[in-house]
Amino acid sequence: MVIKVFLASSSGSTAIKKKQQDVLGFLEALKVDYAQLDIACNEDNRMWMRENVPVEKKPTNGIPLPPQIFNEESYCGDYETFFDAKEDNAVYAFLGLPPPPGSKEREVRWRSEWR
Template sequence: MASEEYRASGIKVYMSSITTSRDIRTNQQRMIGVLEAKKVPFEKVDIAKDHIGRALLKRLCKNSNTQPPVITKGEQYLGDFETFMNAVDDEVLETFLGL
């Protein structure tokens, strides 16, 4: 995604390129696929490689057991995969993302 488009939306998807969980890998692909299909600009943050991103995610998530993928807008935690998909299913994704 173009960086200026991302800056306008502020959406980040925290994911992990290193996972043994098929569910996590599938959920990450689904979340990213939905955002790309809806043409929502976002930045991917790979917490397996980006230690600063991982630390920020821990600070934003009050629940330390939160598993990727996680979506944020600026410094605001929006939710995990289940919360994201509920917004998609309820057709309120733009509102959920604050767009």
């Protein structure tokens, strides 16, 4: 399974750049394998991302902004849902990945299953 992060390499928005860096930096810190797919330089990536973000997750103008995160073909979420998962120690669940042994998320999940 490969986590796909759709981003814009030449975004003029500093907010988008910061969000992209936050997602990539956190995935690197967790040692999660991921692929960066640029929507600024590759029209196929842009069209695929736009077509595969669920309708209910698209903004009112219909055009989702990067970063958008997928596990293979399955939509995980945008920056806001990633941030919420990070705050809740649920990034692996958000990504659809099993938490590694010793991770805080695995410990929390284990405790909740045994209650």
